[in-house]
Amino acid sequence: MNSTQQTQNKMSEKHLVCQGATCKCKFGTVPDKLMVKTQTKRYINDKEGKKKLTATHKDIGKTFEKNTFGNCAKMNNNPCQAVVTEWTGFYDKIVIEDNKGKVLLEDSKATCPIGGKDCIDIINHGQKSEVTTGNFKNANPEVLVEACPFIDFTEVSDNMEMEEEKADYI
Template identity: 60%
Template sequence: MSLKEKVVQGAICMCNFGTTPDTLKVLTQSKYYLNDYEGNNKLAATHKDIGQTFEKNTFGPCKMQPTPGGYKPCQAIVTEWSGYYEKEKYSPPDGYILLEDSKATCPIGGKDCIKIIKTGQIGEPSKKNFVNADSELQSHVNPLVDVKNYEKKDPYEFLNAE
């Protein structure tokens, strides 16, 4: 699993035979959250999240279903996931956590036709991140913020000097 992100609700997925991405919904559990400060948005996705588990349940026109006027609309249905992390299991639903390189199977598109584009995880810096930050490195990356004195100074101090 070295340095692979776990997948959460809100992950962006795409089918090899579709034209538009769709957003993953976690419907199998409501207990386990990842990378979510409030603990109310980023449910952990597992290999048990199958069926119609996307917000729109479509990836646009399906290139596997041609018609005389174009293509039939996709009806995204996940029958199974592959590439999940078998050393981390959430119970219920007795599901293994999905990783950024996990893939889903659709009965029309075939095995592993749905891939994860973005895992849904978002970095949320905390006070501890500022305390542990390398101030010299940060001064090169973001010269407008003095990380060492970030908590000590009033950012609007120059406005009150009048």
């Protein structure tokens, strides 16, 4: 296997990071949520395309919801002032056209001028599973019954379809 294939295999096992990802500084006391402020068009894991903007290495500065990780051990437990000066460990094979940013991966790390290089970790990438009628239509019925024998998936699927039709109509 050549190095390009190894890199692609390594990346395929990781999640891309999106708005709402939970981050934590190793010197802080609480996590904070990542806010994507460098682009407004490229969404992932978001059926409606309204919440989960793709995060990139260009998301620097005060790019968190509260801009604090609680008390900072590097500042004698005074309040943290979270600021990202750079990201490392991003995936350079995917570039967001709008900001020329390279997408962040769940193991990317951020640098803060107080905490130092790679002191901020991503502890949750921000993506969430959403069950849709398409999931039920594409699922093998025998597998669903084996996994959850007490649920009538035909009824669940029908109800989901009715809700989707109602939402489309409104």
